[in-house]
Amino acid sequence: MPGKKDLYIESSGQVCVSCGACVGICPLNCIYLDEWRIGFDEEVCTRCGICVRACPVGAISIG
Amino acid sequence: MAISTDLKCDVLVVGAGPSGSMTAKWAAKNGADVIMIEKRQEIGSPVRCGEGISKSWLADVGITPSSRWINVEVEGARIYSPSEKVMEINEKHAGNEVGYVVERDAFDKALAIDAANAGTTIHLKTHALDVLRKDGRVTGVKAKQFGQKFEIHASVVVGADGFESQVGRWAGIPTNLQIRDMDSCLQYRMTNVDSDVRYCDFYLGKCAPGGYVWVFPKGDGLANVGIGVQVSKLHHPAEVRDYLDRWIAQHPGYAKGKKIDMVGGGVSISPPIKQSVADGVMLVGDAARMIDPLTGGGIANGCIAGKICGEVAARAAKSGRTSKADLMEYDRRWRAVLEEKLLRNWVAKEKLVSLPDETFDKIIDVLSGVRLEKLSVLNILKAVRERYPEVTQEFENLL
Numbered sequence: 001m002p003g004k005k006d007l008y009i010e011s012s013g014q015v016c017v018s019c020g021a022c023v024g025i026c027p028l029n030c031i032y033l034d035e036w037r038i039g040f041d042e043e044v045c046t047r048c049g050i051c052v053r054a055c056p057v058g059a060i061s062i063g
Numbered sequence: 064m065a066i067s068t069d070l071k072c073d074v075l076v077v078g079a080g081p082s083g084s085m086t087a088k089w090a091a092k093n094g095a096d097v098i099m100i101e102k103r104q105e106i107g108s109p110v111r112c113g114e115g116i117s118k119s120w121l122a123d124v125g126i127t128p129s130s131r132w133i134n135v136e137v138e139g140a141r142i143y144s145p146s147e148k149v150m151e152i153n154e155k156h157a158g159n160e161v162g163y164v165v166e167r168d169a170f171d172k173a174l175a176i177d178a179a180n181a182g183t184t185i186h187l188k189t190h191a192l193d194v195l196r197k198d199g200r201v202t203g204v205k206a207k208q209f210g211q212k213f214e215i216h217a218s219v220v221v222g223a224d225g226f227e228s229q230v231g232r233w234a235g236i237p238t239n240l241q242i243r244d245m246d247s248c249l250q251y252r253m254t255n256v257d258s259d260v261r262y263c264d265f266y267l268g269k270c271a272p273g274g275y276v277w278v279f280p281k282g283d284g285l286a287n288v289g290i291g292v293q294v295s296k297l298h299h300p301a302e303v304r305d306y307l308d309r310w311i312a313q314h315p316g317y318a319k320g321k322k323i324d325m326v327g328g329g330v331s332i333s334p335p336i337k338q339s340v341a342d343g344v345m346l347v348g349d350a351a352r353m354i355d356p357l358t359g360g361g362i363a364n365g366c367i368a369g370k371i372c373g374e375v376a377a378r379a380a381k382s383g384r385t386s387k388a389d390l391m392e393y394d395r396r397w398r399a400v401l402e403e404k405l406l407r408n409w410v411a412k413e414k415l416v417s418l419p420d421e422t423f424d425k426i427i428d429v430l431s432g433v434r435l436e437k438l439s440v441l442n443i444l445k446a447v448r449e450r451y452p453e454v455t456q457e458f459e460n461l462l
Contacts, residue, residue, distance in 0.1 A: 019111060019327030020227030025245050025294065029232050034102075034190065050242055054294045056249040056327040058301025 005047050009060050011038040016059040022051035065209045066186065072098040073380035074373075075203060075217035076183075077191045077230050079106045082348025082365030082372075083223030084174035084183075085124060089373025090221075091181035095380050098215060099178060100189040100206060107171030111328045113250060113287050113359075114167045115160035115263050115279045120363045124370045125177070132169040134281040137161060138261045144427035145268030145420035151431075159360035161263045164279045164287075174366075194220060194233040200342035200386070201234050218380035219390070220344045221372060223365075226329045228350035234341050238352060243295040243416075244333035246274045246359060247303045250289025252324035257316030258286035266310070268423050272296035273332075273416040274359070276310050278317070288317055291330055291359055293416060332356040334409045335402050340390035347372045353401065357408035357415070364405075368397040425451045 009031075010016050016038055023031045023038070030044035031051060038059075052060045074090040076083045079101035087099040114134075121128060140157035142150050154162050179185055188208055195203040195214060203216040222230025231238040258264070258280040266276040273293020280286045290307040297303065311317045331352045339351045347353070348365030355364060375393035379385045418426075429447045448455040 017325060017327040018109075019329065020225065021245075021247055021327060021329035023227035023229075024329045024331075025240060025242065027239060029229075029239075032229070033227055050294070052300055053242070053297040053302075054245065054247045054329060055300065056247045056303040058304065061300060 004045075005062050007040065007045055007047055007060070007062050009038050009040060009051075011059070015057055017057055019056065021054045021056060022060060025050055025054045065211055066189075066213055067211060069214040069216065070098060071216045072096045072184070073217065074098075074219050074221060074376045075100070075215050076221045076223055077204065078102075078223035078225055078348075078350070079175050079178075079185065080171060080223060080225060080348060080365070081174050081362050082350075082353075082369040083221070084171070084178040085366045085369030086221050086223055086347055086373040086376065087178040087183040088125070088174070088181045089370045090377040090380075091178065091183045091373075093374050093377035095377035097178075097183040098186065098217070099175075099183050100186045100191065100204075100215070102188070102190045104188045105168075106175045106185075106187070107168035109326070110167040110324075111326055112167045112362075113160065113277055113279050113289050114165050114281070115277070115360070116163050116165055116362050117157070117159045117360070118154070118162035120159075120367055124366045126174070126366070128163070129173060132166045132173055133163050134166055135164040135260050137164060137263050137280070139263075141262045141264045142427060143264065143266040144424045145270070146424045147266075148424055148427045148431055150427050151262070157263070158358040159355055159363040160358050164263065164281055191224070191230065194230060194344070201344040204230075218343070218383070219376045219385050221376055222344065222346045222350045223348050223369070224350050226331065226349045228346065230344065231346045231350055234344045236336075236338050236341050236344070236346060238336060238346070238350065240331055240333055240352070241295075243273070243293055244331060244356075245294045246291035246330045246332055247294050247297060248274075248289060248291040248328045248330055248359075249303045249307050250277075250287050250326040251307070251311075251322040252281070252285065252326070253288050253317065253320035253322055254285050256284060256286050256288065256320035258284075267415075267427075268420045270310050271306060276307070286320075288320070289326070293332070330354055330359045330361070332359065332409070332412055335398070335405045339394045339397070340387055342387045343385050345372055345376060345390055345393055353397075353405070355408055356405065356412045364401050367400055371396045371400075422454055425454050
């Protein structure tokens, strides 16, 4: 995606604890929690970084 | 058995946590045909909570305390200032997280059993994918179970889908939070720690900016050791974990413990939401931001509102009057019970998160030395004013 940095959500459970903190805080409602897996809408996400700060275990990175 | 056809009911509850089960139970008791869906395969698991609840409200909503879900009955809370001066608060005055330390998975299951016994049909491993709409009103949800998609049509849909609530957003009810109105939380269940089964402990100040560290004892050297930090005060990935690990490392009684479980989560510490209903849809519990913004406790408020939600939803569905105006009865009734305290505690929280550590120390120092007849903000301020008038200057209008 031109102009956008990569947002990476580690959703395999190796880091992510599937708590939904990122889902609840995302101002654009573009992160979703399936039963266990976290995903996000690449198009809608603006890489604002709020989810990175809200994640208690550091499973989300932008770079 | 997998569901292969569309379903229909009076009241559909999305989410089988305490608020959802309470809503389902009271809707069923009031004559509604109720379906409750839960995205996980097991109600109550994994636990996402500190597991502390107060006692006073349980009887009012029809919950009977049971040894199946009570670990420990505590006498009160201990509040630690940054320099670890400590004040004790009797359980009755300690807010809505102090009374019982519970086994949340067993508690949630007990409430779901109550809902089932009242007549609720429960579908596990069933996700809501979106709400169904007709002429601008919510008429059900699109759901998925075992890879199979189907629709559930309902006169009223109740979003009890927790902090990460989607139902409200899909239905156009604003539930967005500012980053200062959310705590990011992490908790370890630890064994071989020196917790005191008589108290739930809270540590305030820079160890947990905008939140606190909690230790809730579960008996036999087991305790939940957790932290909440205001998201606006977080700047680096995994900073919450770093805060908690640092606190544990600095406390030998906990540093020697062993972690057996890890829980993460988001907690809203916001003012009450402005709108909890829309045409054909209602929100309850964490989804409706009903968590007490001062204590972070959400179960009592969610269950109290859940009972009202169930009653109103049943009546609305049975009468076929499910517009926003009809469902406003629920909005008015839960506000009558909860809103004043939510607002007051939000104001108190806003003030507390701005206090420097020295001020916390002074306040706790004073309070540890006096016996307050009744624990109220006013009594606390008066006691503090006697020793540290400079601390209470900003509150003169209240005094």
